[in-house]
Amino acid sequence: MSTAPRSDEATTPPTIGMVGGGQLARMSHQAAIALGVHLRVLAASVDDAAALVSPAKALGDPGDPEDLRRFADGVDVVTFDHELVDLDALAAIERDGLAATRPSAEALRFATDKAHQRRRFAAAGLPLPRHRTTTDVDEARRAAGELGWPVVVKTARGGYDGRGVWVLADEAQLDELLHDLTTDAGLAEVIVEEAVSIVREMAVVVVRSPDGTERSYPVTETVQVDGICRETITPARVPEDVAAEARRIAEQAAEVAGAVGLIAVELFHDGEAVTINEVATRPHNSGHWSIEGAVTSQFENHLRAVAGLPLGDTQQLAPVVVSANVLGHADGRDPVQHLAGALAVPGAHVHLYGKGPRPGRKLGHVTVLADSLDDARQRARSAVAALGDPVPEVD
Amino acid sequence: MSTAPRSDEATTPPTIGMVGGGQLARMSHQAAIALGVHLRVLAASVDDAAALVSPAKALGDPGDPEDLRRFADGVDVVTFDHELVDLDALAAIERDGLAATRPSAEALRFATDKAHQRRRFAAAGLPLPRHRTTTDVDEARRAAGELGWPVVVKTARGGYDGRGVWVLADEAQLDELLHDLTTDAGLAEVIVEEAVSIVREMAVVVVRSPDGTERSYPVTETVQVDGICRETITPARVPEDVAAEARRIAEQAAEVAGAVGLIAVELFHDGEAVTINEVATRPHNSGHWSIEGAVTSQFENHLRAVAGLPLGDTQQLAPVVVSANVLGHADGRDPVQHLAGALAVPGAHVHLYGKGPRPGRKLGHVTVLADSLDDARQRARSAVAALGDPVPEVD
Numbered sequence: 001m002s003t004a005p006r007s008d009e010a011t012t013p014p015t016i017g018m019v020g021g022g023q024l025a026r027m028s029h030q031a032a033i034a035l036g037v038h039l040r041v042l043a044a045s046v047d048d049a050a051a052l053v054s055p056a057k058a059l060g061d062p063g064d065p066e067d068l069r070r071f072a073d074g075v076d077v078v079t080f081d082h083e084l085v086d087l088d089a090l091a092a093i094e095r096d097g098l099a100a101t102r103p104s105a106e107a108l109r110f111a112t113d114k115a116h117q118r119r120r121f122a123a124a125g126l127p128l129p130r131h132r133t134t135t136d137v138d139e140a141r142r143a144a145g146e147l148g149w150p151v152v153v154k155t156a157r158g159g160y161d162g163r164g165v166w167v168l169a170d171e172a173q174l175d176e177l178l179h180d181l182t183t184d185a186g187l188a189e190v191i192v193e194e195a196v197s198i199v200r201e202m203a204v205v206v207v208r209s210p211d212g213t214e215r216s217y218p219v220t221e222t223v224q225v226d227g228i229c230r231e232t233i234t235p236a237r238v239p240e241d242v243a244a245e246a247r248r249i250a251e252q253a254a255e256v257a258g259a260v261g262l263i264a265v266e267l268f269h270d271g272e273a274v275t276i277n278e279v280a281t282r283p284h285n286s287g288h289w290s291i292e293g294a295v296t297s298q299f300e301n302h303l304r305a306v307a308g309l310p311l312g313d314t315q316q317l318a319p320v321v322v323s324a325n326v327l328g329h330a331d332g333r334d335p336v337q338h339l340a341g342a343l344a345v346p347g348a349h350v351h352l353y354g355k356g357p358r359p360g361r362k363l364g365h366v367t368v369l370a371d372s373l374d375d376a377r378q379r380a381r382s383a384v385a386a387l388g389d390p391v392p393e394v395d
Numbered sequence: 396m397s398t399a400p401r402s403d404e405a406t407t408p409p410t411i412g413m414v415g416g417g418q419l420a421r422m423s424h425q426a427a428i429a430l431g432v433h434l435r436v437l438a439a440s441v442d443d444a445a446a447l448v449s450p451a452k453a454l455g456d457p458g459d460p461e462d463l464r465r466f467a468d469g470v471d472v473v474t475f476d477h478e479l480v481d482l483d484a485l486a487a488i489e490r491d492g493l494a495a496t497r498p499s500a501e502a503l504r505f506a507t508d509k510a511h512q513r514r515r516f517a518a519a520g521l522p523l524p525r526h527r528t529t530t531d532v533d534e535a536r537r538a539a540g541e542l543g544w545p546v547v548v549k550t551a552r553g554g555y556d557g558r559g560v561w562v563l564a565d566e567a568q569l570d571e572l573l574h575d576l577t578t579d580a581g582l583a584e585v586i587v588e589e590a591v592s593i594v595r596e597m598a599v600v601v602v603r604s605p606d607g608t609e610r611s612y613p614v615t616e617t618v619q620v621d622g623i624c625r626e627t628i629t630p631a632r633v634p635e636d637v638a639a640e641a642r643r644i645a646e647q648a649a650e651v652a653g654a655v656g657l658i659a660v661e662l663f664h665d666g667e668a669v670t671i672n673e674v675a676t677r678p679h680n681s682g683h684w685s686i687e688g689a690v691t692s693q694f695e696n697h698l699r700a701v702a703g704l705p706l707g708d709t710q711q712l713a714p715v716v717v718s719a720n721v722l723g724h725a726d727g728r729d730p731v732q733h734l735a736g737a738l739a740v741p742g743a744h745v746h747l748y749g750k751g752p753r754p755g756r757k758l759g760h761v762t763v764l765a766d767s768l769d770d771a772r773q774r775a776r777s778a779v780a781a782l783g784d785p786v787p788e789v790d
Contacts, residue, residue: 010728010729010732010733011735012731012732013734026428029448030425030429033421033424033425034745034746035734036730036734036745053424055446055447055449055452304738309734309735310735334407336408336431337406337407339431340406340704343705347690350429350430351429351431352429352430354431
């Protein structure tokens, strides 16, 4: 089947500015090269993963309103490698028409403020773990009592990769934490939440156009150890109806958030219900498998969406796709010095981010396409073991 | 199946310098980003396809011995985006140990000097069209008489994309050409060759390591119009035994040439025999399909080979892979302004090279993976028709 071009009108694609120069910007640069679109990155340092490989970079602090504004002024569309931006400055950029912000400050807030996310998703009827958002110590204690022990507490802002999330066994632990989170300004806003009995953690990457067109990727299972994603398995090992439900929820969440570009929706499955954990309004670790494993990678689809270009096919290319993260080895090894070991593994697609090795730091990932999970997983893990910290033997 | 790392020894990969900043260097840069290896390009201009997207570039004239030497001095391995280099200067770089040259000047000569190629391949017993190499007008005329009309004449040096090759109907045409090719220094060296009745033109991309390890890609059919490749079809539409023979010949040619990195071997099939046409000792247009269509792309495998890293799997990922070239449209359109039309075609992988549009200039390519040739071809052509000159309706 062939589809005729939508229009024969000539339109120059926008120059895209990506705030942040990490690995997501680095892999976006690879996708931008293929499309021939202009991508500039705002990097904190010339040694940032993307700055090392792109000539189109501005140096500055993405958290600084002035730097952000100057950067936005030089591009047509602003998008993000991370969420550590000043939302007020971003809203001002929108208001003043300096550049289109994709996603908008409003959509980005779903990722930077978990309390906001919980309130808005709850109002839209999306399934969430039972929870309470509060800035009041007594209310937090009451909520915990009602939800039962252990209980989960998250700060509304500033957490990632397992930071800013605590599982508390009893009142004494809760009180200690609430004390630590209290300053002269009072208690930092927290979400007190039931500890879901997780059977599987999943993520659904959704790509959404400015006109609201959406496509979701197959459901990915994220294998987390100590709050850090070590491995993804696509498709997730959940029944088909659960996968369909996860995609439906994620697509609705993308709409409610008003996302433009990618949004990754992280979900819990407790064996019965699917609930939303967090969202990230950008390319996401749980979508790295799509570079080789899907018709269109998450990075290309993000660029297509924010540039207002047609979205690409999200279909998976092999029965099983496993991506395993390369975390810095305790011995401090530089993964690039161990490429030979990793590349000797048949079908191992190695991605290194050019970052200085530090134990536990995310330095790369390896993707393997296969007919069986065991095969894909074994090969991905074998390559990762050469490059960095071995993936723990979890199921 | 899992393969254990070959060695646990830490080895820093070489810094690779690619001479030439065209689209091959541009796509090599994308592959280098994934591997985390350092690739520098020697570009003639900041507007070169690779220079636009890479921060690691030196500006200079690859044909200038001094520029080449300076560039080589700053890298560990020198490799090539094109063959327009001074082979004596390159040999001096090898001799002085400034950098490893992969391929060597000796191997590169198979691509830059067709007479040398014919002599060496003939000596190795490789199948070639009947031909004579000569710098003598009378001998050229005698050879043409023996080979019969029409006859093909090629200059030994300087031809590409159909230039430097003539099909001559009779003695009058031959005499006129020989006169044009004669200067005060005499007749430029020519190959006088039988006009093969071509049923299919094919190319086999072979990747070869410094230690002689080789892997070949499936045979690609190159659809040529006026000496320019418009489309590739993989696998080529030839019987299995012909494909096996083509791969065997190409692998032997790679050995005879002493290639390191990629070598693309272009072949004729006249319905009975397979013969060698030309070789290019670098990534090649006929291997672009491998970016999405093979486990390991030609660009990644070229980098792996010249860096002394293990070679990647060359297996094809779909029953049919078609790549169609985007040549500049007669109306002068810039393909990037017509991305929307091309990206609306399902499964069309668009690659634009960032080059200024000129009618007939190679500006990009589109790859489609499919279950059937008709489907792949129709979609690839549909996307190309949005971006540039439509692919002629040839079989």
